[in-house]
Amino acid sequence: MPFPSRRPSVVLLALLLAVGVAAPAAAHQADPDYDSVLHGVRPAASGLQVTVLDRGDRLALLNESGRRIEVPGYQGEPYLRLLPDGTVQENQRSPAAYLNDDPKGTTPVPRVADAKATPVWQTVDKAGRIEFHDHRIHWMGARRPPQVTDPGKRTKVYDWKVPIRVDGRPATIDGTLFWSPQEGGAPVAAIVALAVVLVAALATVLLVRRRRGAGGGAQEDVW
Structure with a gap:
């Protein structure tokens, strides 16, 4: 019996890492529509x-x-x-x-x-x-x-x-x-929110696959 695909897990891990990096950045960065310029x-x-x-x-x-x-x-x-x-x-x-x-x-x-x-x-x-x-x-x-x-x-x-x-x-x-409005990029908060939604969707797919695999005999752990 073929082993379950590892691709969803790899994508899930990548998204979790992205959220882990982006969330603190969003919490500490100033509003990107402003630019404070130092004179000296x-x-x-x-x-x-x-x-x-x-x-x-x-x-x-x-x-x-x-x-x-x-x-x-x-x-x-x-x-x-x-x-x-x-x-x-x-x-x-x-x-x-x-x-x-x-x-x-x-x-x-x-x-x-x-x-x-x-x-x-x-x-x-x-x-x-x-x-x-x-x-x-x-x-x-x-x-x-x-x-x-x-x-x-x-x-x-x-x-x-x-x-x-x-x-x-x-x-x-x-x-x-x-x-100084930024052009050509979504706000960090919006990117983080989208990543969270995608992570939740992929986690659901992964859970369903694992449950199906559990009903068909021993399977290799998906990672």
Whole structure:
């Protein structure tokens, strides 16, 4: 008796892997219709590298300046600090530490978070690098910005600034947010949803084949 075809199982495994990769990406990437463009640090800070990741989802800072870099939270409280020796620390009492866990900023802030409280520093890196979500560099509204009158056209939404301090002196990370619709591709969420539907359908087919095989004698395991 011929063995059952392995093809459905191979396709099923491939789809499961695709969903496993795509789902986290969808959870952490910014809205693909926006593009947050970095202009730089003003005044310039030699040795401080700043990068906008995933079109505005996160800021990445790499401190090789030999200086102390501080990033205040939304209320001006101590939030992040990158020390000259490469140590990077986050203030566990900063409300920003919790608000930045949610791209929409709707996560409830625990009572322990208090912008006026004495900072409690936790080391998060020792190589001078930090990535963090910042609500100042992306669109927070549920609806399209009023500046966008033609959805098919790249449009400036606003200029943004993220304040920092370099050895205690004020500076800013400057950039511009654009409405920049993507062409020729389905949204990640739609792709993931389609993959889930296909996985469920193939799983059903595989289950039926296994049950039929069980009624006809010993079969080789399908994998």
